[in-house]
């Protein structure tokens with residue numbers, strides 16, 4: 118259980134201890150745990166073919182005496198994906214894995230949700246060019262904590278009936294109605310039996326991707342403006358897979374099974390785990406593969422486990438994985454000290470100061486009963502009422518604010534350098550300052566007998582350093598397939614509507630952009646849309662590095678005119694799975710066709726997968742020469758000539774052949790080879806990067822190049 122941690126602080130507030138829901142049961146003394154039995158693609162279309170009876174008969178073959186398959190079966194996947202979830206013992210799991218047609222058997226994990234100047238900041242203003250008729254036929258599937266149907270973001274004024282292609286349903290549960298904006302709802306947790314969002318997370322991701330314009334959205338009077346989604350005319354289908362305890366793989370796969378069959382165009386999934394797992398044991402990777410097969414791109418958040426290396430849990434090449442960055446609107450709250458100095462805090466304080474400074478005391482000096490370390494963090498029962506009453510109490514832990522309040526403090530200052538920690542809203546004035554400010558504060562407290570301070574109400578300021586990748590945003594490299602760069606790109610992780618941040622919010626931003634691109638290019642493949650968004654992204658601060666920001670900061674207007682795309686078909690992804698090491702049997706189950714893998718996996722070909730980024734891993738202390746083969750498809754002007762440029766890196770010699778690509782027609786393809794040569798580098802975990810840019814004078818088609826010096830042992 119401790120493998121998974123909450124990915125959003127919305128959840129941090131809600132989850133103190135994560136409890137396992139009814140995923141265990143004991144039958145005949147054996148522990149049975151819910152597993153997913155993944156059987157690949159659903160290809161049989163004969164009317165007599167019944168996936169559920171097939172699933173029950175496979176189960177029957179492995180279950181111990183006296184256990185009925187119907188009691189073991191938790192759920193059958195049968196609309197878009199073949200497989201089922203069942204309660205199994207270890208032995209039954211092992212036996213099932215050997216059955217013909219079974220690709221993988223894996224335990225259902227608990228995943229977590231990762232938690233609007235933002236659209237203006239990205240350049241997609243209210244006045245941007247749009248295709249309203251097509252946009253209104255676009256459906257975004259939101260796999261999340263559900264949705265609040267009465268939210269202003271989802272009213273259906275001006276919307277006609279759902280698009281003809283819609284095959285879904287409104288099964289939101291008790292007291293839940295859909296409308297012509299929110300056209301579909303389904304839930305998957307028997308503990309709740311509702312699509313109503315009691316957490317708030319899914320409502321925010323849905324409104325970020327496709328919410329209506331809502332005037333005067335604000336948060337306690339700070340950061341006023343219009344809240345809106347990327348494609349306000351698009352329709353929404355909500356799939357509830359989480360409750361306050363988290364989300365299960367069983368539910369997530371079921372949601373993909375339905376969303377694909379329901380006919381959504383884009384799927385957004387702001388969920389994930391702390392660690393990456395093999396693709397055939399990852400419900401989001403499996404579900405999104407089958408979505409890709411049907412032409413649906415899935416957007417997934419990178420995770421909130423940064424800034425640590427390899428913390429990105431979204432690794433599949435057909436997913437568009439999004440990191441979180443800051444935007445130019447930042448919420449600050451100032452602390453003014455008695456000596457006139459001002460410290461900048463990052464929390465949200467909605468309380469107006471009366472202009473008076475009050476006494477301020479460090480937790481350490483406001484405790485008579487606790488050891489120094491507990492006293493300075495303001496642990497439970499440590500803050501002395503007589504010493505704290507009427508004062509601002511300084512605590513080194515954010516949890517101390519509540520303790521200070523209980524002891525009669527009138528404000529609290531906490532210390533954190535982790536930006537994702539600071540938006541907790543408390544019922545009294547709180548400021549979260551960084552460790553540099555803390556040193557200044559301590560020296561002030563030391564310098565005077567009667568220190569005083571005032572916490573000002575939060576204000577929105579212009580952060581000119583934006584966009585920078587957020588500290589909490591999960592980083593690459595990809596620990597499963599190092600040749601596939603992850604995260605793919607970066608988008609704003611915060612919204613002005615509710616000031617939630619986290620990679621959760623960056624994901625629906627990109628889902629909105631993907632839908633926007635699709636309204637201009639309805640026939641583009643998921644990988645072409647993904648390529649367009651990646652290759653047009655803006656460069657980000659070099660200090661962030663490509664393992665933090667991928668291809669860069671999204672550029673929605675640019676993404677509709679990429680010039681060239683790195684396209685990939687289902688067959689290309691199948692080839693990649695072969696090269697990764699899956700055999701013909703496994704690959705055929707997944708693809709549902711007659712694909713064949715070469716006898717031995719060709720790991721060396723993984724880097725040649727036609728990805729819009731070029732990544733390779735090499736060992737320390739070895740000179741290297743890496744060749745990447747790529748093919749671009751012309752989607753710009755029929756007659757065009759592109760010339761290559763490579764960003765210099767003193768540690769890499771990069772050549773491209775040919776250096777000029779001439780196109781005569783649209784959809785024409787041209788291949789080229791990028792050769793990257795470097796000398797011996799001793800230092801393990803060194804990241805060398807550059808950018809490859811194809812330009813015809815109008816379009817700039819930009820791809821990151823990254824070589825990771827990695828022994829795998831640091």
Ligand SMILES: *[C@@H]1O[C@H](CO)[C@@H](O)[C@H](O)[C@H]1NC(C)=O
Pocket residue numbers: 292
């Ligand atoms: C339905 O849910 C809404 C929102 O919680 C609530 O205000 C309303 O009273 C509910 N109606 C019924 C009939 O339960």
Ligand SMILES: *[C@@H]1O[C@H](CO)[C@@H](O)[C@H](O)[C@H]1NC(C)=O
Pocket residue numbers: 307308309310
């Ligand atoms: C949810 O529905 C299922 C199936 O109808 C039922 O077994 C379960 O008890 C329900 N759960 C709740 C919390 O009502």
Ligand SMILES: *[C@@H]1O[C@H](CO)[C@@H](O)[C@H](O)[C@H]1NC(C)=O
Pocket residue numbers: 129514515516532533534535538
């Ligand atoms: C961040 O918040 C978590 C949860 O409240 C807490 O455990 C942790 O100590 C905080 N980290 C910092 C640096 O304040």
Ligand SMILES: *[C@@H]1O[C@H](CO)[C@@H](O)[C@H](O)[C@H]1NC(C)=O
Pocket residue numbers: 556559560563
């Ligand atoms: C404040 O004073 C205490 C004891 O007098 C000392 O230990 C501490 O280092 C001082 N802190 C600062 C920031 O000057």
Ligand SMILES: *[C@@H]1O[C@H](CO)[C@@H](O)[C@H](O)[C@H]1NC(C)=O
Pocket residue numbers: 234445446579580581
């Ligand atoms: C912040 O400043 C930049 C550069 O001066 C400007 O382009 C941008 O519009 C400003 N943002 C806000 C929210 O005022």
Ligand SMILES: *[C@@H]1O[C@H](CO)[C@@H](O)[C@H](O)[C@H]1NC(C)=O
Pocket residue numbers: 640641642645682684685686687750752
């Ligand atoms: C990309 O490949 C797919 C499948 O091979 C094809 O249908 C599509 O037309 C290609 N081009 C674009 C721009 O999507």
Ligand SMILES: *[C@@H]1O[C@H](CO)[C@@H](O)[C@H](O)[C@H]1NC(C)=O
Pocket residue numbers: 700701702703
């Ligand atoms: C294919 O791989 C699976 C899983 O690794 C293995 O169980 C199976 O025996 C392999 N099949 C063949 C034909 O090698």
Ligand SMILES: *[C@@H]1O[C@H](CO)[C@@H](O)[C@H](O)[C@H]1NC(C)=O
Pocket residue numbers: 709710711
């Ligand atoms: C696979 O090949 C067999 C024999 O060549 C053929 O009968 C079958 O229809 C093919 N299946 C698919 C899914 O293409």
Ligand SMILES: *[C@@H]1O[C@H](CO)[C@@H](O)[C@H](O)[C@H]1NC(C)=O
Pocket residue numbers: 746747748788790
């Ligand atoms: C690169 O890939 C293309 C398309 O798969 C292929 O036609 C070409 O021969 C390859 N080039 C090299 C040098 O391997």
Ligand SMILES: *[C@@H]1O[C@H](CO)[C@@H](O)[C@H](O)[C@H]1NC(C)=O
Pocket residue numbers: 755756781782
């Ligand atoms: C491309 O340019 C050539 C020569 O300049 C011209 O003959 C041809 O018609 C052009 N093709 C298109 C599609 O514009």
Ligand SMILES: *[C@@H]1O[C@H](CO)[C@@H](O)[C@H](O)[C@H]1NC(C)=O
Pocket residue numbers: 767768769770794795796
């Ligand atoms: C790059 O090429 C130049 C000229 O051939 C050579 O002097 C240099 O050592 C090379 N650098 C690397 C990192 O291989």
